Amino acid sequence: MIARDVEAGTVTYQDPETNDEITTPVTGGQVKCQWKADWAMRWVALGVAYEMAGKDLIDSVHLSSRITKALGGRPPEGFNYELFLDENGEKISKSKGNGLTIEEWLTYATPESLSLFMFQKPKTAKRLYFDVIPKNVDEYLTFSSKFPDQEPKDQLTNPAWHIHSGNVPTGQLPISFNLLLNLVSASNASEPEVLWGFIKRYAPEATPQTHPKLEKLVGYAINYFHDFVKPTKSFRAPDEKERAAIEDLANRFEQADETLDAQGLQQIVFDVGKTHEFDPLRAWFSALYEVLLGQSQGPRFGSFVELYGVKETVALIRDKLQSA
Numbered sequence: 001m002i003a004r005d006v007e008a009g010t011v012t013y014q015d016p017e018t019n020d021e022i023t024t025p026v027t028g029g030q031v032k033c034q035w036k037a038d039w040a041m042r043w044v045a046l047g048v049a050y051e052m053a054g055k056d057l058i059d060s061v062h063l064s065s066r067i068t069k070a071l072g073g074r075p076p077e078g079f080n081y082e083l084f085l086d087e088n089g090e091k092i093s094k095s096k097g098n099g100l101t102i103e104e105w106l107t108y109a110t111p112e113s114l115s116l117f118m119f120q121k122p123k124t125a126k127r128l129y130f131d132v133i134p135k136n137v138d139e140y141l142t143f144s145s146k147f148p149d150q151e152p153k154d155q156l157t158n159p160a161w162h163i164h165s166g167n168v169p170t171g172q173l174p175i176s177f178n179l180l181l182n183l184v185s186a187s188n189a190s191e192p193e194v195l196w197g198f199i200k201r202y203a204p205e206a207t208p209q210t211h212p213k214l215e216k217l218v219g220y221a222i223n224y225f226h227d228f229v230k231p232t233k234s235f236r237a238p239d240e241k242e243r244a245a246i247e248d249l250a251n252r253f254e255q256a257d258e259t260l261d262a263q264g265l266q267q268i269v270f271d272v273g274k275t276h277e278f279d280p281l282r283a284w285f286s287a288l289y290e291v292l293l294g295q296s297q298g299p300r301f302g303s304f305v306e307l308y309g310v311k312e313t314v315a316l317i318r319d320k321l322q323s324a
Helices: 035-046 055-070 102-108 111-119 130-149 159-163 177-187 192-202 212-232 240-255 262-275 282-293 301-308 310-323
Strands: 003-005 010-014 021-025 050-054 077-081
Touching: 035 055, 050 055, 055 077, 102 111, 102 130, 102 212, 111 130, 111 159, 130 159, 130 177, 130 212, 177 192, 177 212, 177 282, 177 301, 192 212, 192 301, 240 262, 240 282, 240 310, 262 282, 262 301, 282 310, 301 310
Parallel strands: 050 077
Antiparallel strands: 003 010, 010 021
């Protein structure tokens, strides 16, 4: 910029390519200030009272506040939040492409789960990558399901209250998002109808019409599994001790009472692990997940068997042991 005319409200600048001198009004969207000054002018022009900014913009907030005061305005109240990191703990950068966009998150999970991620611990640096999505989906479902039975003082500290401005939706879902993901994994489902076949056996009253939220989670689970879980699956063969225990588990499931619920099925799994002397018992569950599901961890196994089906689980075990 080489000249300005305060009375006319114009500025003159030299075009860097042609060297032509161009005069233009500063109003009507004809110009844009350097962003720190533009930030301050927006505060003044729009009467902004509150502005959040990342930790790396603290100096810019101070400078923009000084400009605001020079213009006769009052700087907004503010809040500085910590930075988002990638899975390796490095700062997210557009140029590196190591971030996770809002659009990407909403392809695999609900807007409420993203709001929860943003809401919690804003002054702590948080890793923003695809692995955190399932955890935030289920944490949101837990917070919202607890809300109706909480005392008013406890409701105010529940993130669901803030996410929904006090109008928290009612109703609980019969299964968690992580359990849905493992159901997709075991069945290798690509169509929602396949999953609903399992869900209706677990919760007969549930349909896409009566549980629209669950219907959305089914779609999210299929997307998430096929894009992120399936490519990273790594099945391994069991050792002799593990093979014997897993075969024993299949036999006990075959002989089990058909009316057993998730807790009863879980007890069978515990008993097999103890019978075959797994120490710690966690190693037994890790073996189940790695051999049967191709992952290092998974859901409460009894709940998974109840949802997937005892006969289907036995068939899954036989298939994996035969191919290992």
